[in-house]
Amino acid sequence: MTGPALIFDKPNAYIGQSTPRADTNRLLEGRGRFVDDIQLPRMLHAAFLRSPYAHAEIRGLDTSAAKAAPGVVRVLTGADLEGVVEPYVGVLTHLKGLRSAPQMPLAVDRARWQGEPLAMVLARSRAEAEDAAALIEADLDPIPAACDAETALDPDAPVIHPEFGSNLAWERLVDVGDVDAAFARDDVQVVSRTLRFGRHTGVTLETRAAVAEYDPSEDRLTFHYSGQAPHMMQFIFAKHLGLAEENVRVVANDVGGSFGIKIHTYGDEVATAAAAKLLGRPVKFVADRYESFLSDIHARDHVVEARMAVDKAGKIVALDFDDLTGIGPYSMYPRTSAIEANQVLNLTGAPYDLENYRARGRVVFQNKNMMCQYRAVGHPIAMAICDGLLEDAAAKIGMDVVEMRRVNLMRDDSYPRASASGMKLDDLSHQKALNVLVETMGYDALRAEQAELRARGVYRGIGFVSMVEVTNPSPMFYGIGGAPIASQDGATVRLDAGGGLRVSSSVTEQGQGTNAILAQIAAGVFGVPIERVTVTTGDTDTVPYGGGTWASRGAGIGGEAMLQAAHALKEQVLEVAAVMLQSDAATLDIQNGSVVDGSGARMTLSDLARTVYYRGNELPSDLKPELIATRHYRVTDFPFVFTNGAMAAHVEVDTETGLVKVLNFWAVEDCGRVINPKLVDEQVRGGVVQGIGGALYEECIYSEDGQLMNATMADYLVPMAVEMPDIVVRHVETPTKTSVLGAKGAGEAGTGGAPAAVMNAVNDALRPLGATLWQMPMTPERILKALGKV
Amino acid sequence: MTTHDITITINGEAITATVPARRNLVDFIRQEAGLTGSHVGCEHGVCGACTVEVNGTPVRGCLMLAVQADGAHVTTVEGLADTGRGHRLRAAFQTHNALQCGFCTPGMLASALEYVEGGGTADRTAIREHISGNYCRCTGYQAIVDAIVEVIETGEGA
Ligand code: FES
Ligand code: FES
Numbered sequence: 001m002t003g004p005a006l007i008f009d010k011p012n013a014y015i016g017q018s019t020p021r022a023d024t025n026r027l028l029e030g031r032g033r034f035v036d037d038i039q040l041p042r043m044l045h046a047a048f049l050r051s052p053y054a055h056a057e058i059r060g061l062d063t064s065a066a067k068a069a070p071g072v073v074r075v076l077t078g079a080d081l082e083g084v085v086e087p088y089v090g091v092l093t094h095l096k097g098l099r100s101a102p103q104m105p106l107a108v109d110r111a112r113w114q115g116e117p118l119a120m121v122l123a124r125s126r127a128e129a130e131d132a133a134a135l136i137e138a139d140l141d142p143i144p145a146a147c148d149a150e151t152a153l154d155p156d157a158p159v160i161h162p163e164f165g166s167n168l169a170w171e172r173l174v175d176v177g178d179v180d181a182a183f184a185r186d187d188v189q190v191v192s193r194t195l196r197f198g199r200h201t202g203v204t205l206e207t208r209a210a211v212a213e214y215d216p217s218e219d220r221l222t223f224h225y226s227g228q229a230p231h232m233m234q235f236i237f238a239k240h241l242g243l244a245e246e247n248v249r250v251v252a253n254d255v256g257g258s259f260g261i262k263i264h265t266y267g268d269e270v271a272t273a274a275a276a277k278l279l280g281r282p283v284k285f286v287a288d289r290y291e292s293f294l295s296d297i298h299a300r301d302h303v304v305e306a307r308m309a310v311d312k313a314g315k316i317v318a319l320d321f322d323d324l325t326g327i328g329p330y331s332m333y334p335r336t337s338a339i340e341a342n343q344v345l346n347l348t349g350a351p352y353d354l355e356n357y358r359a360r361g362r363v364v365f366q367n368k369n370m371m372c373q374y375r376a377v378g379h380p381i382a383m384a385i386c387d388g389l390l391e392d393a394a395a396k397i398g399m400d401v402v403e404m405r406r407v408n409l410m411r412d413d414s415y416p417r418a419s420a421s422g423m424k425l426d427d428l429s430h431q432k433a434l435n436v437l438v439e440t441m442g443y444d445a446l447r448a449e450q451a452e453l454r455a456r457g458v459y460r461g462i463g464f465v466s467m468v469e470v471t472n473p474s475p476m477f478y479g480i481g482g483a484p485i486a487s488q489d490g491a492t493v494r495l496d497a498g499g500g501l502r503v504s505s506s507v508t509e510q511g512q513g514t515n516a517i518l519a520q521i522a523a524g525v526f527g528v529p530i531e532r533v534t535v536t537t538g539d540t541d542t543v544p545y546g547g548g549t550w551a552s553r554g555a556g557i558g559g560e561a562m563l564q565a566a567h568a569l570k571e572q573v574l575e576v577a578a579v580m581l582q583s584d585a586a587t588l589d590i591q592n593g594s595v596v597d598g599s600g601a602r603m604t605l606s607d608l609a610r611t612v613y614y615r616g617n618e619l620p621s622d623l624k625p626e627l628i629a630t631r632h633y634r635v636t637d638f639p640f641v642f643t644n645g646a647m648a649a650h651v652e653v654d655t656e657t658g659l660v661k662v663l664n665f666w667a668v669e670d671c672g673r674v675i676n677p678k679l680v681d682e683q684v685r686g687g688v689v690q691g692i693g694g695a696l697y698e699e700c701i702y703s704e705d706g707q708l709m710n711a712t713m714a715d716y717l718v719p720m721a722v723e724m725p726d727i728v729v730r731h732v733e734t735p736t737k738t739s740v741l742g743a744k745g746a747g748e749a750g751t752g753g754a755p756a757a758v759m760n761a762v763n764d765a766l767r768p769l770g771a772t773l774w775q776m777p778m779t780p781e782r783i784l785k786a787l788g789k790v
Numbered sequence: 791m792t793t794h795d796i797t798i799t800i801n802g803e804a805i806t807a808t809v810p811a812r813r814n815l816v817d818f819i820r821q822e823a824g825l826t827g828s829h830v831g832c833e834h835g836v837c838g839a840c841t842v843e844v845n846g847t848p849v850r851g852c853l854m855l856a857v858q859a860d861g862a863h864v865t866t867v868e869g870l871a872d873t874g875r876g877h878r879l880r881a882a883f884q885t886h887n888a889l890q891c892g893f894c895t896p897g898m899l900a901s902a903l904e905y906v907e908g909g910g911t912a913d914r915t916a917i918r919e920h921i922s923g924n925y926c927r928c929t930g931y932q933a934i935v936d937a938i939v940e941v942i943e944t945g946e947g948a
Binding site for chain 2: 258259679713714724726
């Protein structure tokens with residue numbers, strides 16, 4: 001990769017420093033700008049009537065009492081939106097054979113999950129809208145539902161979309177090498193397990209929220225939302241509400257957590273935009289927590305039959321699994337709900353040297369809330385399958401789990417290469433990361449302590465994971481399949497008259513520190529103090545076109561675009577400076593807000609900019625300075641830029657209560673060049689805690705007939721401070737060669753890896769008692785069942 | 791619907807309004823006073839995002855009705871910023887990146903302030919216990935604990 005060299009070694013480079021996030025000031029002082037903070041003249045508030053049944057015919061909705069209720073301005077049903085909203089279908093052409101049915105924001109004649117919006121009330125206050133929604137008389141006829149993914153393909157299961165003839169949405173098979181022959185070898189030992197991964201969800205502390213404004217005089221929609229991908233939503237509203245794309249503005253200011261939850265097309269949000277258009281006045285919708293549990297996408301929901309064959313030396317000879325995943329009644333639009341299973345097939349075993357690999361994935365419709373991409377899409381499943389079986393096999397052949405990984409992990413000098421599933425890999429460091437991990441955690445001492453405590457009836461376990469994370473995706477992820485999802489991102493840098501930099505970028509901020517690292521890169525590469533940089537993200541009217549923040553791409557892709565733009569602006573400025581100072585641009589640099597040469601500061605940037613902007617008469621007429629530069633960047637040589645990590649969990653299992661206490665957690669991460677160590681560490685920690693949540697606590701519990709039983713924050717358990725350990729984070733830095741910046745993503749590794757490490761640790765604790773557990777979350781009840789105590 | 795005329799002093803400013811009996815305090819603060827720094831995460835007393843000070847004690851603004859706060863003095867995150875109270879905590883939150891999205895932060899600060907001003911020790915477990923009524927979905931809590939520990943160890947108050 002060619003480009004500006006030496007940017008990392010300059011004084012004030014910022015890249016690599018734990019610069020504090022400037023925009024935390026306003027959040028700390030209560031001056032955040034979240035969607036629910038917006039108040040507009042004549043704004044109405046929306047409340048939804050949602051289906052109480054998992055599957056029901058809608059015979060009629062009598063809205064007369066609701067319409068007459070105090071404060072109500074309008075009540076809309078599915079029928080009212082026909083012709084207003086073009087139905088949407090969540091398929092992608094590169095996921096061959098994937099099918100899903102057309103969806104409308106409000107169900108039209110059939111409700112297909114508990115929580116599906118049926119009608120929308122628009123009133124002067126949310127309270128009045130809710131009162132009126134309760135007055136809608138819904139004549140619903142519950143019909144048999146296919147709730148359980150494991151039985152949804154049975155011949156007698158109710159078919160959710162009769163036109164498809166079955167509940168199968170998609171299936172894919174990867175078959176590499178000769179798996180059957182490998183399992184048939186007489187020198188191998190085989191472990192096989194059924195792994196179950198319950199549903200969980202994002203529980204962003206700020207629920208989904210939207211304020212839609214429509215101005216009929218200009219046919220213009222402005223949609224303020226709590227989300228991650230403004231340009232994607234711009235396309236979606238334009239297409240499905242029949243507006244010109246340039247007449248749709250999508251704004252995402254402060255977002256109270258997203259984790260992938262806020263990157264999808266939700267019926268209630270589309271209905272909010274449609275209602276604003278129909279009524280010509282602003283409409284606000286803020287999901288309450290109950291709605292959020294019922295309608296924010298859920299994650300996981302997999303049952304995996306898996307087996308692994310290993311030889312006497314601990315070498316994995318073959319890996320074979322069958323993954324069944326339930327996605328709800330539709331594939332989510334526009335990213336689809338098949339990506340998670342696709343990732344499981346792509347990523348399982350990817351850290352390891354593996355010749356014989358077979359993976360089958362089936363994605364099935366069911367009458368539950370929709371399942372789709374959530375932080376670390378597919379990763380926790382993929383890592384738990386391979387590393388779970390690896391540690392199981394290690395126990396079976398009596399080999400240490402670290403040693404077994406050393407035997408099987410790809411060698412650090414073996415790249416570029418591909419995984420068994422065909423993923424192109426480069427710049428990874430599994431062996432080194434594992435070594436750093438083992439050293440950091442004091443592995444040998446921990447094992448000794450574990451043995452000593454076991455003798456005293458204290459059951460502690462140590463579990464590992466070696467993992468890859470998909471980051472910096474190329475157009476091969478979505479764009480190739482026809483989705484309106486940009487894989488490239490843009491950055492604009494402008495030198496203002498005062499000598500400050502105004503930068504904007506198409507990646508977005510949900511608390512990761514996107515804006516902070518963009519400022520670091522711009523300030524460092526261009527050469528101004530970071531205080532002189534202001535950053536705009538999350539507004540389709542003003543930022544360059546791009547994909548937003550997802551798949552751990554903000555730093556790697558948005559950051560590289562910013563680096564290139566800042567460098568381009570610097571070259572322009574130096575060209576102007578060279579003319580003004582009558583010197584050679586090659587001898588000039590920009591440092592600390594001034595143009596400098598070997599003898600020191602020659603001119604401040606503000607002098608330069610004021611001359612250009614105000615006193616152009618002082619410049620030669622053939623000099624036409626542009627004190628603004630825009631650059632775009634996309635990954636071209638690889639479908640994804642993988643990172644790697646090695647993590648370990650240390651747990652204690654109380655065999656009387658079944659409670660698991662995570663005592664320690666260590667994460668060694670190689671995300672390439674680290675732009676801001678503090679922010680990366682905190683991304684890893686936050687991710688690990690969500691991973692621990694998925695492994696031990698979090699589950700959307702459904703009744704057999706498809707009722708979500710724990711849709712409150714009191715009943716759905718998210719990790720609390722007192723349950724969580726301090727998490728040690730270390731780095732190996734292998735910059736990616738696909739960019740000058742060299743940064744890969746870091747946002748999802750913790751969530752992707754922690755569940756496998758915790759599961760392995762729990763099983764390490766349980767094994768001497770003759771028990772193991774292969775179901776997440778590993779709740780006290782399940783642990784006691786595994787121990788045969790209940 | 792029954793309504794009541796009430797006056798609540800928020801950050802030193804008396805606000806009088808006619809409110810329905812069912813309006814909770816945090817909605818009053820956000821809607822009547824226009825102070826949107828206090829957040830709503832669950833509306834059933836679990837997440838702590840709505841925590842504000844009522845007559846000097848942290849209270850879940852979603853569990854108290856506005857009419858119950860008639861005549862009370864309320865301090866919100868904006869009020870803390872205005873008076874400078876808690877400035878060391880805010881600085882430590884920034885240094886340690888003890889907030890990501892910042893949605894939990896107003897409530898978290900209120901609980902942290904109670905702990906530090908109440909003479910809490912720098913014991914990490916005790917701090918974790920104290921803030922366990924405040925959910926944070928982003929940080930994993932460690933940075934928040936680090937920030938509180940630093941403020942206590944500096945020994946100059948919150
Ligand atoms: S909103 Fe009050 S505790 Fe969650
Ligand atoms: S910083 Fe996002 S919930 Fe705490």
